[in-house]
Amino acid sequence: MRLSMRSTAWVLGWALLAPWSAGAQDDDDGSVKFIIPTEPDRGCPKRPDVVPFTSRMQAGLEGSGWLVHQAIIPESKDPYFKGLERDRAGFKRVDELDIRKLGAPDPTIPLWIYGKTDTVPCRAVPSAWWAVRMGATDAERKTFLMAEVQAECDLLPPGRLSGTPVALRQKDEPTGCKLRRPTERETGKEAEGLPSDVMEYVPARDCDMPECGRLWERIGASWEDGTTVSDFLVTWMERAGKKNPCDWATEDLSVVLHKPIGALTPLQLRNGGSVFFGGLHDSAGLKFILTRDLMSLYVHEVAKPKAAPKAVRYSSPSEEDLMVQQRTLSPCKVKR
Structure with a gap:
């Protein structure tokens, strides 16, 4: 009996000291088990340190794979x-001993790499460093410090925008923070009008069939609360009686649009890239929108739509990159 009373007092004492979120459960044999709740998700960081990647081939190195920007x-x-x-x-x-004086961040802080859409990021650390000289012109040519990584997951090979990795650099795993990729696609044929929600962002111009054709495409992502983000591309093609699409005069326009919770129409994201790369979100909703342009990644904070995005320059374009940098729906350039 004495043992039973002491056990009861011990349990009651721990019950008083235990956190309010903890619970107790009686088993069939009369014993008491404490249920300690799991640690809540950290969610997306308030000031994310977003780190882009460049393919080894783009940097001139042999083999398939990626190099992380340093x-x-x-x-x-x-x-x-x-x-x-x-x-x-x-x-x-x-040499690893020289990386800090060249501007590299602390290599002991891990990277949390995002690959496929809405997947949990995997941990990685830099393992070998390279100085990479890139750029087709004197103005663009720079030396970038890049690193190979040892990752705890397999990364998709280069060649697919939806699989291009991006990472958060921070000490603790960003549990509950995921990256949603643009996987929703909508297209418009020449005879179709523009969607009503983008009309104010596309300048009006005379374009009547058959001498002038217009194509459009929207690629984006949506969330359960009604939030959407997409990049909208429209191409006008002046035929001027010519049959070869490569002889047509073309004009292209690309805008990134964000429709917040409860909004009827989207807002244009300015001062960033023209391509929607993905959205960082957690249980509270969309937190950051990533856009990109040629060799630059931009981080837009959803809560501050008028603030300038953070820009990360991570590479310099080659001559081939400069030739194909213009997004277009022209049949000539699409086929090339």
Whole structure:
């Protein structure tokens, strides 16, 4: 009996000290088990450190895979490319002991890599560093510090925008924070009008069939609360009696649109990229919108729609990139 009373007192004492969120459960044998709740999701960070990736092929390295952006090495601190070497592309290994003075972040802070849409990010750490000289013009040419990564998951190979990885750099796993990719697609044929919700963002112009044709495409994502984000592309094609699509004069317009909760029409995201890359969201809804342009990634905070997005320059375009950078629905350029 004494043992039973002591046990009861011990249980009551712990019950008083236990957190309010903890619970107790009686088993069939009369014993008491405490149910300790799991740690709540951290959600998306308030100020995310978003880190983009570049394919190894884009950087000039052999093999398939990705390099994570670390820093842009200033010309005054670049010991790898000097003289005539600065005028052409190339890459050189970087000793791990030198990375911090070149601007690299703390390598002990892990990366949490997002791959496919709405999947849990996997942990990764930089493993080998490269100085990569890139750029087709003097203005674009820079030396980038990039790193290979050791990841706890398999990343999709380069070649698919929906599989291009992106990471958050932070100490703790961003549990509950996911990246939704643009997987919804809508297209308009030449004879179809524009969707009513984009009319105010597309300038009016005379374009009558058959001498002028207009195509449009919308690619985006939606959330359960009614939020949507998409990039809308429209192409006008002046035929001028010519049959070859490559002889037509074309004009292209691309805008990124965000429709918040409860809004009837979308808002245009300005000062960022023209391509919707994805949206970081948690249980509270969409938190950050990622857009991209040629070799730059932009982070838009949903709660501050008028604030300028954070821009991350992570690579420089090659001559081929500059040739195909313009998005278009022209049959000529699409086929090429």
